[in-house]
Amino acid sequence: MHWIAVLALIICFGSVIEYYDELYFYVWVLGLDETPAYILPNIHSIADTSPFPRPDTYPPLNHSVDSLRILRLLPGSSGLSCQLESTSFGEYPRYRALSYEWGSGNRTLPILINGVETRVGKNLWEALYHLRDPKEERVLWVDAICINQHDLDEKAIVVPRMNLIYRRAAEVIIWLGPRPPPKIVNLDRLAWWTFAPPSIDKAYHQGWWHQAVPWLFDLMHTNYWTRTWIIQEVGEAVRLTVQFGKQSMPWEAFVAAVATYRKCFPRAFWTDRVSALEGLRKSRREGEIYSFTDLISVFRNSFCKVPHDKIYAFLGMAADDSPYFIPAAYNKTLAQVYKDVMRFLGTSTIDRAVKEVELVHMSALVRRLLTRRMGETVAVDEKPTSILRQAEPYTYYDKSAPDKDGKTHLQARTAYHKEWYEWAHTRHEQTITAWLPTTPERLDIWMDIGQVTPQTDLLTAKGIIAGEIESFGPTVESFLTSSDVSKAWQMTIIQQFAGKPSQKSMIALCERLHVVIGQQATSAASFDWIIPLRPNFESTTNSTTDLPRLFTGSSGFFGIASPGASVGDQVVQFWGSSAAAIVREGNRRSADGATDSFVAHGSIVKEGYSHDWDVPTDKDKFTIGHEGSTIRLHLDLITLTAMTLNSVGHEDQNVGDNTDTRGR
Numbered sequence: 018m019h020w021i022a023v024l025a026l027i028i029c030f031g032s033v034i035e036y037y038d039e040l041y042f043y044v045w046v047l048g049l050d051e052t053p054a055y056i057l058p059n060i061h062s063i064a065d066t067s068p069f070p071r072p073d074t075y076p077p078l079n080h081s082v083d084s085l086r087i088l089r090l091l092p093g094s095s096g097l098s099c100q101l102e103s104t105s106f107g108e109y110p111r112y113r114a115l116s117y118e119w120g121s122g123n124r125t126l127p128i129l130i131n132g133v134e135t136r137v138g139k140n141l142w143e144a145l146y147h148l149r150d151p152k153e154e155r156v157l158w159v160d161a162i163c164i165n166q167h168d169l170d171e172k173a174i175v176v177p178r179m180n181l182i183y184r185r186a187a188e189v190i191i192w193l194g195p196r197p198p199p200k201i202v203n204l205d206r207l208a209w210w211t212f213a214p215p216s217i218d219k220a221y222h223q224g225w226w227h228q229a230v231p232w233l234f235d236l237m238h239t240n241y242w243t244r245t246w247i248i249q250e251v252g253e254a255v256r257l258t259v260q261f262g263k264q265s266m267p268w269e270a271f272v273a274a275v276a277t278y279r280k281c282f283p284r285a286f287w288t289d290r291v292s293a294l295e296g297l298r299k300s301r302r303e304g305e306i307y308s309f310t311d312l313i314s315v316f317r318n319s320f321c322k323v324p325h326d327k328i329y330a331f332l333g334m335a336a337d338d339s340p341y342f343i344p345a346a347y348n349k350t351l352a353q354v355y356k357d358v359m360r361f362l363g364t365s366t367i368d369r370a371v372k373e374v375e376l377v378h379m380s381a382l383v384r385r386l387l388t389r390r391m392g393e394t395v396a397v398d399e400k401p402t403s404i405l406r407q408a409e410p411y412t413y414y415d416k417s418a419p420d421k422d423g424k425t426h427l428q429a430r431t432a433y434h435k436e437w438y439e440w441a442h443t444r445h446e447q448t449i450t451a452w453l454p455t456t457p458e459r460l461d462i463w464m465d466i467g468q469v470t471p472q473t474d475l476l477t478a479k480g481i482i483a484g485e486i487e488s489f490g491p492t493v494e495s496f497l498t499s500s501d502v503s504k505a506w507q508m509t510i511i512q513q514f515a516g517k518p519s520q521k522s523m524i525a526l527c528e529r530l531h532v533v534i535g536q537q538a539t540s541a542a543s544f545d546w547i548i549p550l551r552p553n554f555e556s557t558t559n560s561t562t563d564l565p566r567l568f569t570g571s572s573g574f575f576g577i578a579s580p581g582a583s584v585g586d587q588v589v590q591f592w593g594s595s596a597a598a599i600v601r602e603g604n605r606r607s608a609d610g611a612t613d614s615f616v617a618h619g620s621i622v623k624e625g626y627s628h629d630w631d632v633p634t635d636k637d638k639f640t641i642g643h644e645g646s647t648i649r650l651h652l653d654l655i656t657l658t659a660m661t662l663n664s665v666g667h668e669d670q671n672v673g674d675n676t677d678t679r680g681r
Contacts, residue, residue, distance in 0.1 A: 078171065087101075177344075376479075
């Protein structure tokens, strides 16, 4: 009898393992999405240590050729054992590359590499566990293991090869965690949607789709999709697979399922992350190229632990021809990285005219991306109203059984999908990564950019002339601190435009200026960014103060200007930036027609309803058919930096500052 009990126990345990994926779905519905303890080698072995292998684990690389390490994941059923070896692209290694999230913490698990026990991050351990084959070894490339993360010199060599590593991989595997679909979800049916997506009604009336919805919702809300490095990993992949638990599906099928999800729930904006990556892959397949500025503009709302990677992650994919090579030097200061990027952009010849238009905007954006700080917050996954509505019980009509006369009648019945209803009405809280509020920029933190003088390292920016300075008003300080000065300035505007059709609009614009300045005035140092620049001309009697002042413009605008500006100077705006240059017409023209007659800077407000400085957004005005109102300026890096302090538009400053943003 004992052997019968043992046999029954073995059968039951096998059934648990066979149906683990389905059991996990119901555990996840209740918000318990941790890997079950029986899968982990020892629940007490989880430790808060470095998520990278020990430095003595790595076999040396041959730096005389383009080399890499590959990881041989050995077959087995308990523990994880691997062999790490060095090779080169010249040996044509065949491997699969893993694209995954490192994780925000340092929770680690043990693993054997070349017979030595070391530790890796929990999410990576889970990925290797689920990828392991019980009978055959799998050859992988995994960044946390195959790159010596302790060696900055090695990272400087290998990181620029990352695009080649992912491009040469036989397959790139996206690991989304142990989140398998419930057993009822038909992955083969989802795969067919790649070629023939169903209508919304057809998808909605398939019972298994109701359980696919919460599963897809969870997959799209993982931290993975906001990692900076996945843009290159997904974009360079020739063949791409999405893996969850022990199951997987082709990238194309996953994209089709996400597209159907978006059709069912049009306000599911988090699907844009997947759509943006697929758009990148599609455009590259069709022969389009992405410049460095394209990549950091489109994917600026992505997270990485090391700020340098905000730049280095895009360089391999960028189709720029700059002779200035940006090394992946992690020992450089952020100011030095910023200088590298601006030199790179200033010397790239592809789309040269467009880069001149974008230069001022990119200067501020690059600094913002390098200095934004990440933090953690607790967020709740709020389900869209459309999901809640469709999860409610619904009524349908069915024929009744024949009555005594043999007639049937339509009967109203009520039903609902239990798992979907429970999921839709369950609040899932988790700790996520989000951007911390930004702080005002200071010029001194960007002065560590090496030997730069006003007439060296010149960059060319293209702007549009907004008008001329007509008259000056009070200083910004007196305007903010004295009600008498503020009222006198307003009366001056009323008298200046008396009898003119524009009087009312100019008075309203003056009020807007007051609002904009007042919102930014949080301390006496709020406008320290309006600093004097090196004037190319002597100041005139129209500029007698060393403090920033208000002014009126010739074409109906107001602004603030740094010391050095005079009546008659031209005010130049730039695309995507609130920064304005103030130039004085003179004979300082270079052979390429650009001017360096730059005497001051500031910001302006024009017609509109925004409570911020005016930011031109129509790029065509700077490039097509507006040559008469455009101007090209030569700027050295220090002047460009001083002019663009705190000039990133409101939208860019707050990108990522929301509870729906997850990070690596």
